[in-house]
Amino acid sequence: MFKSLAPPDYLATIDREKCIRCKRCIQNCGWNVYSWGGDKVLIDTFKCVKCLRCYHYCPEEAIEIKDNPTKFKQNAYWSFNNIKNIKKQAETGGIPLTGMGSDMPYPILFDNLLIDACQVTNPSIDPLREPMELRTYLGKKPSNVKVEKTKDGKLKLAEKMPPQIKLDLPIIFSPMSYGSISLNAQKVLATAAKACGIVMNTGEGGLHEDLFPYRSNIIVQVASGRFGVNPEYLNAGVAVEIKIGQGAKPGIGGHLPGEKIPLEVAKTRMIPVGTDAISPAPQHDIYSIEDLRQLIYAIKETTNYKPVSVKIAAVHNVAAIASGVVRAGADIVYIDGFRGGTGAAPSIIRDHLGIPIEHALAAVDDRLRQEGIRNEASIIAAGGIRSSADVAKAIALGADAVGIGTAALITMGCTTCGKCYTGNCSWGITTQRPELTARLDPEVFGDRLTNLIHAWEHELKEILGALGINSIESLRGNRERLRGVGLDSFTLDILGVKPAGR
Amino acid sequence: MVEINASGTYYKELNQKIRAAVEKGEKEIVLKNVNGQYYIGAGFVGSTNITIEGVPGNDLAAFMDGPTLRIKSNAQDNISNTMNSGKVIVEGNAGDVLGYGMRGGKLHIRGDVGYRVGIHMKGNKKQTPTIIVGGTAGDFFGEYMAGGILVLLGLDSTGPLVGDYLGTGMHGGMIFVRGEVDKNLCGAEVGILDLDEDDHKILKDALTDYCKDFGLKLEDIMKKGFKKLVPVSLRPYGNLYAY
Numbered sequence: 147m148f149k150s151l152a153p154p155d156y157l158a159t160i161d162r163e164k165c166i167r168c169k170r171c172i173q174n175c176g177w178n179v180y181s182w183g184g185d186k187v188l189i190d191t192f193k194c195v196k197c198l199r200c201y202h203y204c205p206e207e208a209i210e211i212k213d214n215p216t217k218f219k220q221n222a223y224w225s226f227n228n229i230k231n232i233k234k235q236a237e238t239g240g241i242p243l244t245g246m247g248s249d250m251p252y253p254i255l256f257d258n259l260l261i262d263a264c265q266v267t268n269p270s271i272d273p274l275r276e277p278m279e280l281r282t283y284l285g286k287k288p289s290n291v292k293v294e295k296t297k298d299g300k301l302k303l304a305e306k307m308p309p310q311i312k313l314d315l316p317i318i319f320s321p322m323s324y325g326s327i328s329l330n331a332q333k334v335l336a337t338a339a340k341a342c343g344i345v346m347n348t349g350e351g352g353l354h355e356d357l358f359p360y361r362s363n364i365i366v367q368v369a370s371g372r373f374g375v376n377p378e379y380l381n382a383g384v385a386v387e388i389k390i391g392q393g394a395k396p397g398i399g400g401h402l403p404g405e406k407i408p409l410e411v412a413k414t415r416m417i418p419v420g421t422d423a424i425s426p427a428p429q430h431d432i433y434s435i436e437d438l439r440q441l442i443y444a445i446k447e448t449t450n451y452k453p454v455s456v457k458i459a460a461v462h463n464v465a466a467i468a469s470g471v472v473r474a475g476a477d478i479v480y481i482d483g484f485r486g487g488t489g490a491a492p493s494i495i496r497d498h499l500g501i502p503i504e505h506a507l508a509a510v511d512d513r514l515r516q517e518g519i520r521n522e523a524s525i526i527a528a529g530g531i532r533s534s535a536d537v538a539k540a541i542a543l544g545a546d547a548v549g550i551g552t553a554a555l556i557t558m559g560c561t562t563c564g565k566c567y568t569g570n571c572s573w574g575i576t577t578q579r580p581e582l583t584a585r586l587d588p589e590v591f592g593d594r595l596t597n598l599i600h601a602w603e604h605e606l607k608e609i610l611g612a613l614g615i616n617s618i619e620s621l622r623g624n625r626e627r628l629r630g631v632g633l634d635s636f637t638l639d640i641l642g643v644k645p646a647g648r
Numbered sequence: 649m650v651e652i653n654a655s656g657t658y659y660k661e662l663n664q665k666i667r668a669a670v671e672k673g674e675k676e677i678v679l680k681n682v683n684g685q686y687y688i689g690a691g692f693v694g695s696t697n698i699t700i701e702g703v704p705g706n707d708l709a710a711f712m713d714g715p716t717l718r719i720k721s722n723a724q725d726n727i728s729n730t731m732n733s734g735k736v737i738v739e740g741n742a743g744d745v746l747g748y749g750m751r752g753g754k755l756h757i758r759g760d761v762g763y764r765v766g767i768h769m770k771g772n773k774k775q776t777p778t779i780i781v782g783g784t785a786g787d788f789f790g791e792y793m794a795g796g797i798l799v800l801l802g803l804d805s806t807g808p809l810v811g812d813y814l815g816t817g818m819h820g821g822m823i824f825v826r827g828e829v830d831k832n833l834c835g836a837e838v839g840i841l842d843l844d845e846d847d848h849k850i851l852k853d854a855l856t857d858y859c860k861d862f863g864l865k866l867e868d869i870m871k872k873g874f875k876k877l878v879p880v881s882l883r884p885y886g887n888l889y890a891y
């Protein structure tokens with residue numbers, strides 16, 4: 147057979163002295179790197195993706211995965227990936243796919259923003275001794291409230307509040323469909339969402355019946371493929387999200403190949419087993435803001451007016467688009483930056499289309515304020531949130547809450563190897579192979595994800611305490627408490643923050 | 649039977665009234681003086697029959713799951729959007745984007761339809777959504793079709809039977825067209841075949857019900873031959889990617 151001229155990324159090696167031939171690496175690897183040769187473990191290093199499952203499960207620490215030293219000669223202009231993709235394309239004529247968010251070295255604005263703290267003149271607060279409010283409500287807020295007195299002299303709201311989603315802290319789990327991730331991975335998200343008082347999002351793969359008990363912590367999604375969507379589904383969660391775009395692949399559709407559609411996935415998506423699940427690039431009933439409004443209200447009519455979220459990718463004109471989305475009647479605008487994750491996307495699209503969430507968020511928040519409609523919808527910012535510091539910075543830039551996807555998957559074992567599109571994830575996350583998904587115990591990993599959210603909760607409270615404020619509401623859109631380092635004046639202007647030292 | 653006068657009523661209020669009647673167990677509802685109200689029947693569940701007099705607005709029967717709607721005149725865009733089951737009968741013409749993502753039930757239209765009809769219709773073991781158009785259709789008929797049955801009859805029509813991009817991206821289901829099909833109008837993913845015995849049975853079953861709805865004769869319709877359009881591959885984009 148013709149040997150590919152694209153060299154392997156990694157060299158999987160076994161220290162033969164240490165190896166006790168237990169074969170655990172063979173069982174654990176989803177990509178079949180290892181096989182039994184009669185007297186020793188054989189290695190096909192071309193298949194290795196450095197997900198590190200074998201390394202963690204080798205009892206003897208005999209495995210080492212090295213970056214291939216015999217890659218192409220280092221070249222500051224022609225990167226390894228450039229050359230490798232050209233070779234692959236010359237061999238297949240296809241579009242190279244990838245998974246996870248973009249790892250290209252574009253500037254990371256979050257890392258050029260610093261948060262303020264109190265010293266001397268206004269005291270900081272100790273969150274261990276004083277209450278800190280992180281509770282967040284997502285949905286339309288009235289521009290003013292009328293209050294009236296009841297007969298017994300108590301005050302109450304004169305008009306009904308628009309419907310809200312209650313979150314114990316300003317974090318939600320980003321949409322990841324059953325099909326792109328395993329049912330066990332979805333169960334991890336659901337149990338943690340329930341334990342933390344937040345919500346998860348089904349993505350566009352329908353709602354499996356095992357998730358019904360978590361309905362009050364679920365947002366259901368409607369996208370161009372309309373998989374699994376019927377009146378029962380629309381009414382199943384606390385809100386409905388219309389997916390227009392995704393940060394990792396703005397403007398292009400999704401495509402779950404037939405071989406990744408076993409019975410349970412097919413049942414949940416309400417399609418036949420083994421056929422491709424194609425999500426067209428646009429929703430062909432939405433070609434305008436007016437059309438979007440029509441779908442938003444069709445969903446509201448069907449759900450007796452549950453909140454509707456609209457997810458868009460961060461693109462050049464995002465501020466004007468978000469304004470249109472809010473005017474179309476969305477209760478929540480979900481903005482997904484170009485660093486956002488994906489189960490599968492052409493790498494050329496993931497790495498070169500869209501804009502970072504930091505710019506997009508600041509621009510959208512500004513625009514909605516200028517137009518006097520910021521109260522009409524909540525903003526969720528997503529696409530590369532890595533820590534509670536990113537959460538705090540996003541909220542100071544104007545987000546009501548943030549969405550996390552990759553961070554949640556990392557608690558399940560993910561090492562961001564980026565090979566989700568192969569459907570072989572050794573950690574049982576982005577795969578439907580039963581022997582792999584069985585590894586992901588929803589209870590064990592539900593606890594880990596809950597731990598992460600609680601840890602971030604403590605950190606957020608510490609940050610608020612240092613800022614001398616006791617409520618996340620006081621940080622929301624409060625860009626005065628951010629400073630930029632090493633940013634040019636244009637970027638500072640877009641972000642609406644001063645340079646450090648000012 | 650209950651009558652609801654829709655004259656001068658905003659859609660939200662009108663739908664509330666219809667819903668209330670459905671919930672009371674009303675099996676026959678007649679809507680009078682409908683004049684462009686959106687979302688009639690959207691998300692309705694159950695087995696009520698609703699007759700609509702006047703022209704209903706967009707998104708009629710969106711997400712609907714069960715009821716039967718008969719529209720005594722023309723209807724507008726986005727009928728049966730993502731419908732799950734039930735039936736919509738339109739005695740006149742209808743607009744664009746009909747049956748988008750439709751998964752089950754029937755949409756019978758006596759007259760002509762606009763663009764983008766039957767896009768991404770899908771079926772599964774238990775459900776076969778069916779759209780039958782009596783007259784002509786515009787561009788993108790059956791685009792991205794993943795399942796179900798689309799029938800185009802071209803009865804008493806003089807203009808062109810169907811527009812461009814017929815069945816583009818089709819990867820499931822079948823389209824029956826009465827008369828000849830110009831290959832140049834079809835997407836690359838479509839094959840044009842003659843009907844076999846099974847196809848005849850499927851088509852006859854669908855048309856028998858259609859004829860009953862409009863008082864037509866099956867023999868008259870079957871006098872002219874049909875062509876069947878099916879996807880040449882269930883995986884139209886199978887070779888697109890490099891792994």
Ligand code: SF4
Pocket residue numbers: 160164165166167168169170171172187203204205206207208209
């Ligand atoms: S898991 Fe480690 S010790 Fe066991 S066979 Fe593989 S390399 Fe050897």
Ligand code: SF4
Pocket residue numbers: 197245246555559560561562563564565566567570571572573575576
């Ligand atoms: S989910 Fe699995 S395949 Fe995807 S990056 Fe993480 S470890 Fe790799």
